[in-house]
Amino acid sequence: MTLPSEWELIRRIKTLCSEQPSPGALITGIGDDCAVFETAPGRYGLITADISIENVHFRLDYCSPEEIGHKAMTGNISDIAAMGGKPLLAFVSLGIPGRLDPGDVEALYRGMIKAAGPTGPKIAGGDTSSSESLIISIAVYGETGPEKPVMRNGACAGDTICLTGNVGGSLAGLEILAGKRRHNGAFPDLVSRHVSPRHRRDCAPEILGRFSPAAMIDVSDGLLSDLRHLCEASGTGFLLNGENIPLPAGLDRYASVMGRDPLDYALHSGEEFELLFTSKAAFTEPVKLETGVMVTPVGFVTQGGFMLSYRGEKKEIEIVGYDHFK
């Protein structure tokens, strides 16, 4: 493959697009979970777009069409939630292989509609085409208000780093599916975490109210990778406390079967769709939100350097996110 890494490619694309004139309403373009723009004085619109491609992002032998639709929409809703927004409208463009039948396509939509739930987004447009591989490209429009969107770049040294829920299950679930296929029934909770992740949209309003997050992102590439994105955007570093990172039930046991440290999964597992944010609120114990979801302090924002403290050691860590072109 002659393509450079995904990050290098995005850098080149950003450079090209930076030469375009920018409408006055645009506040943030490429580089955050969503683009942010003013739709009217003091009103903010958000748009995010993601593409999921068969055999790159998902496999039809691991996941049902309904699960695939559900997960694709969940990722987009999560991007809006990560800026403190409400997702309102979704635009779904599909590439559909001839080997699918109409029931499969309807199941895809049922999954997307299930992920949206009663509070949206509403599917309000899109496009369909035939295709060799199944392709799901979704754009979601959302709004914040009256608060401004929470960007990635607001973290300050001293802020507490907070995480909703737990991480690590999605990567473990993928391994289980890849190694043994689903029908073995092993570690169903971890498998389910991979095939049916849920977004934290309903937690976002309470997080805004209780924690006044200075910076926020969702865990889509992996905890370390996304924390780096946030800290690089903010011009800060971090000190992550490995012991404090919450793990899903079963991950300890699965990691021990695999002869690995469960922290490896927690640090690198993508598509978790947990919210990761920084706050000036001082708290050292996990807090339960009204939705029942826990918020756990997992470290501190620092002036520079990416450090992990774990088992009595504190060391600089190398961060490698998932690269779609490797």
Place this chain on the structure above:
Amino acid sequence: MTLPSEWELIRRIKTLCSEQPSPGALITGIGDDCAVFETAPGRYGLITADISIENVHFRLDYCSPEEIGHKAMTGNISDIAAMGGKPLLAFVSLGIPGRLDPGDVEALYRGMIKAAGPTGPKIAGGDTSSSESLIISIAVYGETGPEKPVMRNGACAGDTICLTGNVGGSLAGLEILAGKRRHNGAFPDLVSRHVSPRHRRDCAPEILGRFSPAAMIDVSDGLLSDLRHLCEASGTGFLLNGENIPLPAGLDRYASVMGRDPLDYALHSGEEFELLFTSKAAFTEPVKLETGVMVTPVGFVTQGGFMLSYRGEKKEIEIVGYDHFK
């Protein structure tokens, strides 16, 4: 292929999505060129989304990456123009095959940026992934104002049907490319019409001011097919005057070489991106806009039936749009 026709599939998708609750701000969802929603009282947002897939919508042996990017963005800008809107922001999700090199990807973006021109839309986000086929999925956000967007459903019996520019060249150009490949150099204007179509975004403001269009659509499926969409949405019919439909230079000669009537091309050629609208303004001769583009009266809205008058005959016509699943 077990899939039903594209229209049947869209009907099923609409039915599923109609069960989702609709946010109060949404005015029009699936079924027009764009979704329309209120971003603030009296302010209207528009979003359109389209997907272009290698070997379905374009071929890399007919078109350069720059032309492919240009055309994909042109189609989206055209959808915003067809509602009288200004395109502001674009979100580009790409599936990129390993056989492309970074220069090809940059050329795709250069094409998109060229189609946007100095007035936008600005590329403000998106996603990239590896893929077997080249995939370009674009969503564009635009606004109208202070006027309301022009929908498809406002046509009334007696309105004049108006068309910008001319139609037929894109289909002829595609035939030339498919039959003989480009390097033969035959009919370069028709070929160029297929590989480098332009949108009519700059004509839209003057059309709004001079013609107060009651209904508008862009010619993306084909003149007959899109006129049917407009008239079905409006609950009307049409009488199209075949002799009045403007043809591009060279189409007469090309059609005669092929032993076909040039009107066949004019009626069925898609991806023309001309604006088709209805107006109460009474005029029988073509009008030149300030942009230099002609607006030609090509027929009348009627109470029902799809009629074509041509060479002294008036007959009901059967309309078949391009179906991506056939």
